[in-house]
Amino acid sequence: MYELHSCLRSVFFATVIPGTIVLSWLTGLVGLRSLQTCLVIFFLIFVLLPLIFRYSVTMQRGILFLPFIKYPKGLDLTRPENIGLYATRNFYITVKEHDTDKDGVNLGVWHVLPRHAVRRFRRELLVEAEVEQDLAPDEPSPESDQQLRELSSAIRSEFPSVLPENKQLFYERLLRMPGGTIVLYLHGNTASRGSGHRSEVYKLLRNLNYHVFTFDYRGFGDSDPVPPTEEGVVRDALMVFEYIANITSNPIFVWGHSLGTGVATHLCAKLADLRERGPRGVILESPFTNIRDEIRLHPFARLFKNLPWFDFTISRPMYNNNLRFESDMHVREFRQPIMIIHSEDDVVVPFQLGYRLYRIALDSRDRAWGPVEFHRFSAIHSYGHKYLCRAPELPGLIRQFAESYRDAVY
Template sequence: ALALIVFIFTVGILFVFKAFIGVQRFFVFMTSKSRTPKSDLQEPANHGLYATRNFTISHLDQQEDVDVVLGVYHVLPDHLVRKYAKELHIDEATLPKAPEGVQQEKKKEWKPLQYTEFERVVQRPNLDLNDSATHKQLFEAALCAASNGVVLYLHGNTSSRAIDYRVALYKVLRSLNYQVVTFDYRDFGDSTNIPPTERGLVNDALAVYQYITSIADQPVYLWGHSLGTGVATHLMSRLTEMGLPGPRKVILESPFNNLKDEIRAHPYAKFHKRLPWFDYFVTKPMYDNGFRFESDKHIAEFKQPVMILHAEDDPTVPFELGKKVSPNVSNMD
């Protein structure tokens, strides 16, 4: 009797998963897991991010016919913060020391016109950083003068752009004198609360990328983590298809080759994947509903160099799936 109950329960779960796209969507994106309060997201300093602008980017997703507002962080590099700590109202003594071997940028290394604009704003008498227009002007002038380049970071599923391990990476990148732009996709963080899709996330990333490139003429480096690696490769494919210049380089941290294989390898599927009808109830419905994240397909559709970072003991995304991302592609570092 107990075995029959377990069997009925197991099959029932699979039927529910196949029948309801909302259940599938939850397991892919997990947007309701560990939500950061919106009021907290709007204060980057609460997460140890000084000299960081919180703002929004709005775009019309014509493919899905929705208006989307994205919550965004723009993190200034440490060399710039140190140079203008007084003007930015930051106690220089509280700033971390520059990593050994990282040179501090000199004024002459900035492009004159770009640097002049940033300097003009930051050295304005009675600079009011609480004024939204001034704040915007200052950070966009900095973005325009991003001599080391800009990292566009695409996070994985769950939570928001302010979760601790993501913030820790921004701090490392800023210490290396990169500017960092990161954001929450739709239904993540404080972005528009609408059902996420793979295509929708790619369109959100495209909107932020176009914002950056409309201001900065310095290199953009695309960094994706976990689910964000699937967004990154799909975005690169879209940019190529649109005939637009893409980022100079792509960094994939803990990537997987496609969602079908990742689902089978995920701890949540440890028991169910042994069932003969697993693909019929789980992977096929997700594929049919557009949850694919086929990095092994998209990575062959652009030419920019790709660097893969993956821990051999990764408990969520198996190392072997990272190796399957591009076995026959020549643009790997």
């Protein structure tokens, strides 16, 4: 019955516009030339454009990833301090596509130091005096801060000042310190790792005394301008994760936002399949179930989603071209705990998709695996798609999740 209703609705929406145009001509409201013009416009927008989309992989990738949308304008990603991210190292990781790949793909990466490390080494890091006001302790020192206190003299003797030639060694030295927590942040589509709402997340995590790693996928920011694919961006995330894991044994958490949630779940599933070390937990902010569901509910699809040929020309071709991001499948393939956070007023990735993913994870994952949490944020706060990081209760939720599972192994 539902399929019949859906079919009838699709036929109605596909015929109502041209039918209205023809009826207007038959009743004399518009002339023949106007009728022809309107029908041509309808054909171009609702028939020809979807057909072009069906057969253009380039267009499909462009619409999904939107790497050509760049903001803020003129941002120098080599200088993260320009957006308030002092004590942040910018560097590049090369991703090899295969063993014989000589050049690879270069990815721009940031490593944001935790607040307690910045406070303790502010002179060596050349942190300006006015920034020190942000670093006053307001909570008990973490275990890693105690380690820093005990070893600070030795580290200072080794690094009397942090210069370009020893910056990598200094940051990696702090990363190896016992007791630390690392968050790998996987951003969504458009812009770069330096866009405004993303930098707010980094600052939130820094203030929780976590090391933060974030990077731009291929085709984004100052990473190599290689057309992104699902396999490509997941490989990028895998290489950055392995870079961190090869340096430190401290727990790593993966945080994905929007399209980055699809990257995060696929990454964790791949690590599980490879039987490699995985993260201790996964945070999914504004997630969706899969690209097919997300496309149908996305605001950009409102004009097209009721067309009878929508699946044939839009969603099915993307699926066939391996642009799937099937989080509803991947959450069944790794054991780590999952925390899902979603705002009720999210119009880009509707709240119902995040909750549906939560129910799928609850019903399909083994009971011996890590728990799945879901946190709903009321629409009255207007956090929307990007600004859950401004919720006052979020830092406490993150801290509780990280402390609960930082030493757990599933």
